[in-house]
Structures are given as structure tokens and as C-alpha cells.
Amino acid sequence: MAAFISCNCYSSLAAAKLVCPASPTNRIRFVNGPNSSSWWTRRLVPKCSSKKLERCQPQIEKKGRFFSLKECAISIALAVGLVTGMPALNWSPNAYAANPALPELSVLISGPPIKDPGTLLRNALPIDNKAIREVQKPLEDITDSLKIAGVKALDSVERNVRQASRAFKQGKTLIISGLAESKKDHGVELLDKLETGMDELQQIVEDRNRDAVAPKQKELLQYVGDVEEDMVDGFPFEVPEEYQNMPLLKGRAAVDMKVKVKDNPNLDECVFHIVLDGYNAPVTAGNFVDLVERRFYDGLEIQRADGFVVQTGDPEGPADGFIDPSTGKNRSVPLEIMVEGEKTPFYGATLEELGLYKAQTKLPFNAFGTMAMARDEFENNSASSQVFWLLKESELTPSNANILDGRYAVFGYVTENQDYLADLKVGDVIESIQVVSGLDNLINPSYKIAG
Known part of the structure; x- marks a missing residue:
């Protein structure tokens, strides 16, 4: 039980540690002690020292409730996830309060976090073109490949590059068809640069030049992002x-x-x-x-x-x-x-x-x-x-x-x-x-x- 403290206090303690700084204003308090049968819901309460800056300071708000066996089981799984490195849950305490029917654990578990702003921006574009996404993903995965020590990372990078190149060749026609008509010439020009760049990255890997990988990856992902922007045809909706x-x-x-x-x-x-x-x-x-x-x-x-x-x-x-x-x-x-x-x-x-x-x-x-x-x-x-x-x-x-x-x-x-x-x-x-x-x-x- 030491791994998860107690099954009835995970939702506040672990989540707050993941997000909130360890400062006096963000300290968690347990009214009945950390092993009580109450649990806490999180709520953003903007609170700053200056009245004019009363903005986004997160704090914790309590809500008394007893845990069921199912909730305890899920809390145990959550705590084990913290110890073993599994992703945290997409937990919404207020959602639970509104609907006591707790979702299954398999529904709640999400994938690893996307922390790269470039990736988030590319994924946020209002497009639906699977072919370009299949080129994008292995190029982004190079970042994780480079976390391997030494030149061994290049073996993994080479697999990423080959996957991206294969996806590009197989999907090029679909990628071009997805370009907005008014931007097609520019998009095709970018695709030519992307194709040449992937060949250059392949050569970098074969030369075992690890230091040159990340700058070339950044260049290629810029091309990918620009191509995806060329797929957006006008503004996608009317503002109210x-x-x-x-x-x-x-x-x-x-x-x-x-x-x-x-x-x-x-x-x-x-x-x-x-x-x-x-x-x-x-x-x-x-x-x-x-x-x-x-x-x-x-x-x-x-x-x-x-x-x-x-x-x-x-x-x-x-x-x-x-x-x-x-x-x-x-x-x-x-x-x-x-x-x-x-x-x-x-x-x-x-x-x-x-x-x-x-x-x-x-x-x-x-x-x-x-x-x-x-x-x-x-x-x-x-x-x-x-x-x-x-x-x-x-x-x-x-x-x-x-x-x-x-x-x-x-x-x-x-x-x-x-x-x-x-x-x-x-x-x-x-x-x-x-x-x-x-x-x-x-x-x-x-x-x-x-x-």
C-alpha cells in the first residue's frame, strides 16, 4: 500500500503534484487527515496577492464522499501508474460528481503526453489528410529516437526516416489532392523540398552524423507544417x-x-x-x-x-x-x-x-x-x-x-x-x-x- 498512500486521496494529491507548484497557496489540506474517507475535487480558484491580478492560481476545493470498491481499485491502478511511469488518467472529478456511473479504466487511460508545441500546432490544423499525417508522425518520433545514448540512436532514426519516406511515396498523390487549389503550386514546391530533405537526412544517418539529425528534422517538420497549412482552404467556420x-x-x-x-x-x-x-x-x-x-x-x-x-x-x-x-x-x-x-x-x-x-x-x-x-x-x-x-x-x-x-x-x-x-x-x-x-x-x- 505504500506505493499509493491510500486509495481515497489520489485524485487530489497526485494530480495537484503534477500540475501545481509547491507553494503555500497551493498546499493541500486534508480536513480529516490523509487517511480519512473523504476525497477532494480540484477546481481552479484564481487567487493572487494583488486584487488586480486575481487570475489563474489553482487551489483545491473539498467535496465529501465515500469511495466504493471500484473507485479504490481505480485509484490503486492510478497510483501504480505513477510509480511505473504509465500515463496519468484523464480524470475529471466534477464529471464524476455529476454522473456517479464511473467510466471503465480502459476508457480513462490515455496515451503519453504531446509536449512539443510544433506537434500540437500541426495537429490543431483543420485538415483531414491521413497521408500527410503518416509522414509527419515518424519524423516527429525522431525526437524520442534521439533520447537513446550515442550513435545507437541513429539505428532508430533510420527506421523513422524510412517509414516517413515510404509513407511519402505511397501517399504523395493523396497529399497533393488535399492541397487547397489556390495554394497547390506552393504546396507542391514544399513537397519537393520535403522529399529532397528526407534523402539528405537519410545520408546524414548513413554518415553517422548524430549532431546533424535534429536540425534537419526541424527543417523537414517545418515543411510538413507548411504543407498542412496549404491544405486549409479559407477560414473553416463563421464566428458567432x-x-x-x-x-x-x-x-x-x-x-x-x-x-x-x-x-x-x-x-x-x-x-x-x-x-x-x-x-x-x-x-x-x-x-x-x-x-x-x-x-x-x-x-x-x-x-x-x-x-x-x-x-x-x-x-x-x-x-x-x-x-x-x-x-x-x-x-x-x-x-x-x-x-x-x-x-x-x-x-x-x-x-x-x-x-x-x-x-x-x-x-x-x-x-x-x-x-x-x-x-x-x-x-x-x-x-x-x-x-x-x-x-x-x-x-x-x-x-x-x-x-x-x-x-x-x-x-x-x-x-x-x-x-x-x-x-x-x-x-x-x-x-x-x-x-x-x-x-x-x-x-x-x-x-x-x-x-
Whole structure:
């Protein structure tokens, strides 16, 4: 029994350790002791030291209940998973409370986490082309192959390359047929580069040049991602009428955020490259790009850096968000969550509130540097200008299985220099954020471009 402490407290203790930092505000308390017959449900309760920063601080809320034998069996399996390295469960305590019929364990167990932001962004594109995905997957698997020590890794990499090359040759016709007509010439050009690049990677492997593998893999996956974007024909859905006049990002954009770092001898400044996904969060991403073009964030300080998130966007003065000078009112954006299998995002409600307890978000909180909107605890549509970047990832928690998914609107990922986010401190200054691509995808911009 030592491996799992006790079967009645896993759902809070283990899950909180996977996601929450070990700080006094996130400490778990057991009212009747750790071996009591009560269990705890997790709920995000935004709580910060400053009233204006009352945003996404996770805490624990109790809910008394007795465990059944089936629940204990599942808790034991969960604990064994923690010890043996099996993935954690896609656990939703509030879902259980609403529906006492507990799902079977085989349904709950998910695959290993996808932590790479590039992979998450490729998977989130609104396309359905199995042939290109079968090229993508083995190229992504090279990352795991390179975890093997020494040149032995190259044997595994070679299998990945051969699998990708075989899938490319067998599926090339289907890949080309999946390209949007207006982008077909560009897509075919990229496919030629991809094919040549895979031959070059094969030669790198044969030359036993391990150090050259990762840069070439990155190049090939960039081609794959660009081909997949060329498969998107226009914008895939209509934004609800009440949001159609807001700034909307109908596609993707990328920004470079330059931060001046204080009191750090190892880092003076850093540029973070961030990809914003308007295909899955057009209102949220459009609002951010519009504020970037207004230079809203330039000169703002990092306002929270606690090992769990880095946060900024609270302007000087009494307002919690952006005050639109044209209206004199606070601009707020709705909670916007896109779910796998849905054609349009859900607006204004968390997935728990919608009863979608097993739903998988298209943009999950599982990459270090996941970017999302902060908001008031009890008002889903209160986001405005405050944003945060998640500093946590887990080897045990599958994508869409942590306590943030479905509660906060993700709209992008830091894809370069994300590790340096952990070095940022309160008081570090955002010197500038600049849109470096995709600005033409912004619809209804409210800013005025001077000069």
C-alpha cells in the first residue's frame, strides 16, 4: 500500500503534484487527515496577492464522499501508474460528481503526453489528410529516437526516416489532392523540398552524423507544417454574430516578444517566438494581435512569475484590461474553447459547465510555454489583455488531462526559447512585441497604422 498512500486521496494529491507548484497557496489540506474517507475535487480558484491580478492560481476545493470498491481499485491502478511511469488518467472529478456511473479504466487511460508545441500546432490544423499525417508522425518520433545514448540512436532514426519516406511515396498523390487549389503550386514546391530533405537526412544517418539529425528534422517538420497549412482552404467556420465585429485572426500569425531581463547575470534579454492560432481561437488571438499592433504590451512589466505561470498585460491605473479609446470601455473577449470533433469553438462556458467531461481541446495545456488568456474566476467572458504562459509540463499527464484544459482559452505556443520563460522574474520588461507573419489574417483591426 505504500506505493499509493491510500486509495481515497489520489485524485487530489497526485494530480495537484503534477500540475501545481509547491507553494503555500497551493498546499493541500486534508480536513480529516490523509487517511480519512473523504476525497477532494480540484477546481481552479484564481487567487493572487494583488486584487488586480486575481487570475489563474489553482487551489483545491473539498467535496465529501465515500469511495466504493471500484473507485479504490481505480485509484490503486492510478497510483501504480505513477510509480511505473504509465500515463496519468484523464480524470475529471466534477464529471464524476455529476454522473456517479464511473467510466471503465480502459476508457480513462490515455496515451503519453504531446509536449512539443510544433506537434500540437500541426495537429490543431483543420485538415483531414491521413497521408500527410503518416509522414509527419515518424519524423516527429525522431525526437524520442534521439533520447537513446550515442550513435545507437541513429539505428532508430533510420527506421523513422524510412517509414516517413515510404509513407511519402505511397501517399504523395493523396497529399497533393488535399492541397487547397489556390495554394497547390506552393504546396507542391514544399513537397519537393520535403522529399529532397528526407534523402539528405537519410545520408546524414548513413554518415553517422548524430549532431546533424535534429536540425534537419526541424527543417523537414517545418515543411510538413507548411504543407498542412496549404491544405486549409479559407477560414473553416463563421464566428458567432455577436463577435463578428471584433478583431479576428482568421488563420495564424507569429510574433516575436523581446524581454529585457533584470538581475540575471546569465541572461540580459531574450526574444520569444510565439505562434498564434486563429483557426481554433480567432476572437482571442485576434484581440491579442490587435493589442500588439497598438503597442499595448510594449514597456509593460512581467507581473507574475511564480514557477507555475508567467503573466503580464495588466495596465497601469484602476482598469484590469484594455480600455478601448474609441468607446472608453473595457474590451472583453469571451472564453473560447475549440474541441476535437467540433466545427466551431464553444463560447462563454467551460467544458465542465457544458457537461463535456471527456472532450479533448484542440489546443491543450501540455507544452511548456502554452499561451492563454487570464480572466476573473467567476466570469468566463472577462478576459481582456492579461495573458499568461504555462511553465509546467508532465511526463505522466496526457494532453487534455490537467486541470487547466477547458477552463482557460489557449491561443498559441512559444516555439523558440520557451525554456527561458522560467528565468523571467517580476519586474522584467517587455521591450516590444512585433508581428512577424500573418498580419494579413487579422480582420477588423481597431488600431491605426501611422506612417
